[in-house]
Amino acid sequence: MSTTMKNAPEREEIEVLLPWYAAGTLNRRDTARVEQALANDKELARQFEMVREELGETIVVNESLGAPSQRAMKALFEKIDAEPARQPAAVSFNLMSRISEFMASLSPRTLAYAGGVAAIALLLQAGVIGKLVGERTGSFDMASAPVTTSVPRGVETLVRFSPQANAAEISEFLKANNATIIDSSTDGNFRLRIPAKKEQTAEIVKKLGESKVVTLVLPATN
Amino acid sequence: MQQTSDEVLIQRIAGGDRLAMQVLFARHHVRVYRFVLRLVRNESTAEDLISEVFLDVWRQAGRFEGRSAVSTWLLAIARFKALSALRGRKEAELDDEVAEAIEDDSDTPEAAMQKKDTSAILRKCIETLTPDHREIIDLVYYHEKSVEEVAEIVGIPENTVKTRMFYARKKLAESLKAAGIERGWP
Numbered sequence A: 001m002s003t004t005m006k007n008a009p010e011r012e013e014i015e016v017l018l019p020w021y022a023a024g025t026l027n028r029r030d031t032a033r034v035e036q037a038l039a040n041d042k043e044l045a046r047q048f049e050m051v052r053e054e055l056g057e058t059i060v061v062n063e064s065l066g067a068p069s070q071r072a073m074k075a076l077f078e079k080i081d082a083e084p085a086r087q088p089a090a091v092s093f094n095l096m097s098r099i100s101e102f103m104a105s106l107s108p109r110t111l112a113y114a115g116g117v118a119a120i121a122l123l124l125q126a127g128v129i130g131k132l133v134g135e136r137t138g139s140f141d142m143a144s145a146p147v148t149t150s151v152p153r154g155v156e157t158l159v160r161f162s163p164q165a166n167a168a169e170i171s172e173f174l175k176a177n178n179a180t181i182i183d184s185s186t187d188g189n190f191r192l193r194i195p196a197k198k199e200q201t202a203e204i205v206k207k208l209g210e211s212k213v214v215t216l217v218l219p220a221t222n
Numbered sequence B: 001m002q003q004t005s006d007e008v009l010i011q012r013i014a015g016g017d018r019l020a021m022q023v024l025f026a027r028h029h030v031r032v033y034r035f036v037l038r039l040v041r042n043e044s045t046a047e048d049l050i051s052e053v054f055l056d057v058w059r060q061a062g063r064f065e066g067r068s069a070v071s072t073w074l075l076a077i078a079r080f081k082a083l084s085a086l087r088g089r090k091e092a093e094l095d096d097e098v099a100e101a102i103e104d105d106s107d108t109p110e111a112a113m114q115k116k117d118t119s120a121i122l123r124k125c126i127e128t129l130t131p132d133h134r135e136i137i138d139l140v141y142y143h144e145k146s147v148e149e150v151a152e153i154v155g156i157p158e159n160t161v162k163t164r165m166f167y168a169r170k171k172l173a174e175s176l177k178a179a180g181i182e183r184g185w186p
Helices: A008-023 A028-040 A042-063 A070-082 A095-105 A108-135 A167-176 A198-209 B006-014 B018-040 B043-063 B070-088 B091-102 B109-114 B118-127 B131-142 B147-154 B158-178
Strands: A155-161 A180-184 A189-194 A214-219
Touching (some): A008 B158, A028 A042, A198 A214, B006 B043, B018 B070, B118 B158, B131 B147
8 A cells, every 4th residue: 555646636636625525525526535545645644634733723713703792683683673574475385485394394214214115116116017028028120220139228226316416426426337327206216227237236236335326226127 | 303494494584484584593693703703803893794694684585596505695695795894994994903903912823832832823823814815714614615615605616716725724834834833734
């Protein structure tokens, strides 16, 4: 294991990200990059300790500033009281607002349970469709372009992406696994296709499951 | 117990819910005050400004689209208000206030060095950074804002956020070195 990173631009990039890593505000991909670099570069690890000192003392500086007096709140509500009255109907019947409020009121456990039930329902549905398709024999041809060679379907899986994963991370994940999204459902599950042999299904499911971008990976019935 | 999310509070505020406004104010006013105080360096002005910030929230809640966190939105409004207030002051007035803030009665980095208090020196060096550098250090370390969020609050590209933070840290290291603390970086 080396003690310093050999790639200078990559090292500089990681060095720049250290403050956000220390504050815990980096995305997962960059967090993983920084963690890997810190494990292999003692000089970078030393610098990270400096960042942590800076972070700690910045918090002390800010916390020592105290808090505003009651005057600020009093002034605010006096101004609010002087504002023209609102028309509450404009918002209270807003559907999206109500849905959002309802979702926010659900506990994570409730949401997880609902999500699990939805995933099982989806799997059952996929199973039934898969069986029906499997029972059919022969192939179908397009009238305009008869297909004489079959395209390998590959391995299909059902995944659920982590709510914290952003578009760039998902895109990176798909690219890294050579995966294509072929279907999605309203309950947040996605069907992916990866060009591989069916015997590799378990191996692929395991590999996909190791990524922090996904929270659920299951083999899908083709 | 689960607390109502900031986004839900904003929706209620948009509907004229005064209590939701109180909850949002209680949740965020201290941090917003500290952010503004670090910019304007005057407690009375900072207090006036935070009531202005939350009054804007009351007025504009219906237009909040939720594309950023509520705390990020609050800091962006606060920054705009603080900079407008600073621009409104006369030059001489501003110079006096800055001088007062610098010439406070706490230890200088050199005095703290004599006491061998490294943490105190570091804090003193953080306090004497330029406003731009102090602002970015505060946003990243204290307000826990991501690169994207800082870019939104300050109104600069994400790459500029990264380089500004890097130079702020570099300046900090130079100040520490001048005060007798050699960290071996940069």
